[in-house]
Amino acid sequence: MTAIRKLHQQPTRRPGELGVHSVDHFNLTVPDIAKAAKFYGDFGLELKEEGGALGLYTVGHPHRWGVVTEGKRKQISYVSFGAFEDDLPRFRDRIESLHVERLDPPAGFASNGLWLRDPDGRLVEIRVAEKSSPNEKLSFGDPSSPAGIRGSWGRSSAPTTRPRRLSHMLFFTPDVPRAIKFYRDVLGLRLSDTAGDAIAFMHAIHGSDHHCIAFAKSEAPGLHHTSWDVGSINAIGLGAMHMADCGFAQGWGFGRHVLGSNYFHYIRDPWGSYAEYSADIDYIASTQDWDTKDHPPEDSFYVWGPECPKEFIMNFEAMQG
Numbered sequence: 001m002t003a004i005r006k007l008h009q010q011p012t013r014r015p016g017e018l019g020v021h022s023v024d025h026f027n028l029t030v031p032d033i034a035k036a037a038k039f040y041g042d043f044g045l046e047l048k049e050e051g052g053a054l055g056l057y058t059v060g061h062p063h064r065w066g067v068v069t070e071g072k073r074k075q076i077s078y079v080s081f082g083a084f085e086d087d088l089p090r091f092r093d094r095i096e097s098l099h100v101e102r103l104d105p106p107a108g109f110a111s112n113g114l115w116l117r118d119p120d121g122r123l124v125e126i127r128v129a130e131k132s133s134p135n136e137k138l139s140f141g142d143p144s145s146p147a148g149i150r151g152s153w154g155r156s157s158a159p160t161t162r163p164r165r166l167s168h169m170l171f172f173t174p175d176v177p178r179a180i181k182f183y184r185d186v187l188g189l190r191l192s193d194t195a196g197d198a199i200a201f202m203h204a205i206h207g208s209d210h211h212c213i214a215f216a217k218s219e220a221p222g223l224h225h226t227s228w229d230v231g232s233i234n235a236i237g238l239g240a241m242h243m244a245d246c247g248f249a250q251g252w253g254f255g256r257h258v259l260g261s262n263y264f265h266y267i268r269d270p271w272g273s274y275a276e277y278s279a280d281i282d283y284i285a286s287t288q289d290w291d292t293k294d295h296p297p298e299d300s301f302y303v304w305g306p307e308c309p310k311e312f313i314m315n316f317e318a319m320q321g
């Protein structure tokens, strides 16, 4: 509960500079909403039926991180970024001065935000919202059991993994440098690290994980994964085992990334994209400037873990009819 309470403290803010503070939520369209309910429910999220859509929440946290709606194909239909209220007019001016076209909200979505398309055609909103990104690095790790006390559980009595919050999203794009430019110039995100033009990680300037959004090069746009923060390595292992028991055994993990430093296990969803259990990702405070670097790809994918399956980097979304 301590970690959850901390999310509600005074939001951190970098004075004077314009940038979104959070990935507020995403909208995911899938052909079969019941399949999404099974997958994300088994993953440990809290689901709420909301007028024919499925709200994705984390247990004990009021924020809605995602909405799943039914549609012809699986895709992210929009990503909504949160901004401070007094920054919204400044975003409006910036968008105008950059000659980025403003759009109407999609049908059925009441919104106070500014709607745009990124260079891949992805629908993006900048809206006034409470800062849902963390204001400090959250707790990590389980205490070691003292001498004379059993540390583990029986399989049947092990705790259920409940992600604490959305950490980040990774998108496929045909042009990584073009995506970096848009999200830097328009939304005010900053580059954390890159590996050539193959992958880029970006953070929000008001206190954020090492990446709240990332881009990987592919032949077409698409969603690679959503990532959900958990508090320990044990929570990753328990979650991945539970997902395998529920019929979601495919994925990649357990391992540790270089860029972001997080421990990971990716679970493949019914559409060939992934939900990631992530723990202990690097944090960039609003008072810090990250030492942005370009890394050799062969030295920066993961520090350790099982061999990455070939299909992990395939863009199944681009292969849909």
Ligand SMILES: [Fe+2]
Pocket: 168, 170, 225, 227, 276, 278
């Ligand atoms: Fe990730």
